[in-house]
Amino acid sequence: MTSTLKGITLKGSAELVAEFFSFGINSILYQRGIYPPETFTRVTQYDMSLQLTTDVKLKNYLTNVVSQLKEWLFECTVQKLVLVITCLETNEVLERWQFDIECDKSAKESSAPREKSIKTIQDEIRSVIRQITATVTFLPLLESACSFDLLVYTDKDLVVPDRWEESGPQIISQSEEVRLRSFTTSIHKVNSMVAYKKTDSV
Amino acid sequence: MAEGGDADWELSKENIQPLRRGRAISALNQALSQQQDGPSSAINQQKQSFESELRIYEGDDPLDVWDRYIKWTEQTFPQGGKESNLAMLLERAVTRFTEEQKYHNDPRYVDLWIKFAENCPEPLDTYRYMQAKAIGVTQTSFYIAWSEEYEKQGNFRQADMIYQEGLKNCAEPQDKLLHFHKALQARVSRQVMTSMVMDDSDDEAKHAERVSLADLKHRGKKKAIAPVNRVGAAVKSNSQGLQSQGALASNNAANSRFVVFDENKIHSDEPAEPKVESWMAPPPARAKENEQKPEKWCDVKMPQRSRFGHTLTSLPPSKPTFQPFVEESDQPPTMTPCKINPAVNTVLSARKPCKEETPLKRLQEHHQQAEAGKVQEQSMYCKELLLSGATEFCFEELRAERYRQKIAQDSGTRGQMDQASAGTAN
Numbered sequence: 001m002t003s004t005l006k007g008i009t010l011k012g013s014a015e016l017v018a019e020f021f022s023f024g025i026n027s028i029l030y031q032r033g034i035y036p037p038e039t040f041t042r043v044t045q046y047d048m049s050l051q052l053t054t055d056v057k058l059k060n061y062l063t064n065v066v067s068q069l070k071e072w073l074f075e076c077t078v079q080k081l082v083l084v085i086t087c088l089e090t091n092e093v094l095e096r097w098q099f100d101i102e103c104d105k106s107a108k109e110s111s112a113p114r115e116k117s118i119k120t121i122q123d124e125i126r127s128v129i130r131q132i133t134a135t136v137t138f139l140p141l142l143e144s145a146c147s148f149d150l151l152v153y154t155d156k157d158l159v160v161p162d163r164w165e166e167s168g169p170q171i172i173s174q175s176e177e178v179r180l181r182s183f184t185t186s187i188h189k190v191n192s193m194v195a196y197k198k199t200d201s202v
Numbered sequence: 203m204a205e206g207g208d209a210d211w212e213l214s215k216e217n218i219q220p221l222r223r224g225r226a227i228s229a230l231n232q233a234l235s236q237q238q239d240g241p242s243s244a245i246n247q248q249k250q251s252f253e254s255e256l257r258i259y260e261g262d263d264p265l266d267v268w269d270r271y272i273k274w275t276e277q278t279f280p281q282g283g284k285e286s287n288l289a290m291l292l293e294r295a296v297t298r299f300t301e302e303q304k305y306h307n308d309p310r311y312v313d314l315w316i317k318f319a320e321n322c323p324e325p326l327d328t329y330r331y332m333q334a335k336a337i338g339v340t341q342t343s344f345y346i347a348w349s350e351e352y353e354k355q356g357n358f359r360q361a362d363m364i365y366q367e368g369l370k371n372c373a374e375p376q377d378k379l380l381h382f383h384k385a386l387q388a389r390v391s392r393q394v395m396t397s398m399v400m401d402d403s404d405d406e407a408k409h410a411e412r413v414s415l416a417d418l419k420h421r422g423k424k425k426a427i428a429p430v431n432r433v434g435a436a437v438k439s440n441s442q443g444l445q446s447q448g449a450l451a452s453n454n455a456a457n458s459r460f461v462v463f464d465e466n467k468i469h470s471d472e473p474a475e476p477k478v479e480s481w482m483a484p485p486p487a488r489a490k491e492n493e494q495k496p497e498k499w500c501d502v503k504m505p506q507r508s509r510f511g512h513t514l515t516s517l518p519p520s521k522p523t524f525q526p527f528v529e530e531s532d533q534p535p536t537m538t539p540c541k542i543n544p545a546v547n548t549v550l551s552a553r554k555p556c557k558e559e560t561p562l563k564r565l566q567e568h569h570q571q572a573e574a575g576k577v578q579e580q581s582m583y584c585k586e587l588l589l590s591g592a593t594e595f596c597f598e599e600l601r602a603e604r605y606r607q608k609i610a611q612d613s614g615t616r617g618q619m620d621q622a623s624a625g626t627a628n
Contacts, residue, residue, distance in 0.1 A: 134212050
């Protein structure tokens with residue numbers, strides 16, 4: 001991706017957003033300790049250092065999801081991506097990271113690039129990831145071993161690919177929700193939000 | 203807040219203490235916004251109502267008020283600090299119920315103790331004290347907190363032992379205890395594995411490791427010059443230098459003059475059972491004899507013995523050998539105007555460190571006094587009520603509180619009577 005390019009096309013936008021999800025999911029998994037920190041390696045992206053997993057299985061899984069997601073982003077058929085953290089033992093949903101994706105479908109017809117520099121977009125993405133990192137200030141400690149799952153909400157008429165299956169929404173009952181920052185490539189807009197189990201006090 | 207953009211919590215994330223159970227975001231945002239305007243009356247009002255509730259509560263579960271009060275404090279003062287009074291509240295709360303057997307294994311009470319211990323300088327002492335007093339001995343959370351403290355200090359053996367102790371005492375919920383125990387074992391074994399792998403990988407490097415205090419072969423014929431490269435061949439073979447880590451372990455007995463104390467070996471000889479000391483006599487909070495104040499190290503001179511035998515204690519500070527550059531336009535600093543008459547010597551000075559007193563020690567003293575039953579003072583007023591909370595109350599406040607309660611009760615009963623009469627009229 002050349003940063004000298006001034007405009008942004010649908011394809012570029014899909015790629016940028018998919019890249020954001022790849023880094024975003026990795027940092028959530030690292031921050032929340034879903035995988036041991038030793039299995040992560042540090043890379044520099046968006047002018048800050050981020051953690052990427054080195055676990056082969058997880059890597060494959062994520063590349064799989066992200067490449068599928070890129071396709072859907074390109075077709076503008078995806079509505080939401082949700083990362084659900086569940087307790088391994090009780091199967092209770094503890095945290096739910098939700099990314100709402102708004103697609104500007106008119107971009108599919110006209111292939112003219114939009115005016116927004118990659119640098120501005122990356123700045124916005126950076127502040128979203130920063131905020132994800134900062135959420136440790138109020139999120140409860142995950143005391144037990146947890147697993148995670150990715151849910152993607154798409155348009156109804158989409159054919160489910162082989163590797164995907166339909167799933168329930170996995171909502172947390174009695175949750176506290178915090179809206180995080182959003183960013184837009186002017187074609188795709190991503191709103192982020194985290195929901196977690198309400199504290200039993202107060 | 204609508205966009206979630208520049209939320210308060212992100213701007214002051216460094217000043218928010220993370221809580222184990224997380225924070226309610228609404229309370230957090232409220233607390234942070236109020237913090238900018240200074241302490242608000244709403245917070246003070248709520249605090250006051252908790253305080254008075256502590257005093258006039260007459261139900262059979264006084265711990266509940268304390269529990270709610272402390273949780274509220276945690277959420278309302280995200281940065282902790284002195285004005286939150288949290289440390290004092292915790293101390294008062296745990297002290298208040300040490301004699302109440304019914305609370306000893308109440309999860310709320312045990313939680314308070316754990317929070318109290320985490321505020322103490324020596325949490326382990328507090329946990330031992332709890333064990334001796336049989337507080338929380340059937341609660342899993344107690345063993346988890348205790349073991350985690352040991353683990354934090356790197357004592358995995360003890361950490362493991364604590365879990366076994368918990369299992370022996372049938373702490374509830376048991377599956378949680380087992381689960382945490384397993385997680386600890388997994389962590390320890392993984393650490394051992396990785397350290398073994400590391401050892402294997404730097405086997406090569408170990409040979410070339412620098413040896414300190416070793417004799418070096420010199421080079422040069424006229425002048426002996428110590429070699430720049432101080433490893434390998436440069437070291438005389440019969441050296442008795444200090445080698446670090448792994449190399450030492452293999453040949454320490456034969457080669458070294460020092461007997462190295464190995465903590466782990468000693469431990470394995472000891473009986474596995476942790477000793478339970480009796481806490482009848484409170485142990486000194488710290489070993490006071492060996493205390494040394496932290497001080498500046500950079501300009502301190504070792505007292506040196508001069509040629510004449512007496513010690514030179516302090517050398518005068520040497521003047522710098524260079525002339526500091528002063529800009530021509532620079533004015534000599536004007537004296538800050540001093541309002542205080544220089545003749546008067548009542549200037550503020552740093553408070554002398556007072557007698558060291560840890561919360562745990564205070565607690566033990568309190569307990570001892572109560573046990574001995576010889577409270578020397580007898581107050582002829584309800585001192586307990588005035589001082590029982592985090593802040594002090596005065597008589598009038600108490601009286602007003604009672605009055606309000608009575609009024610509320612009266613109006614309540616009157617209302618009921620009204621209803622009753624209305625009922626009969628129908």
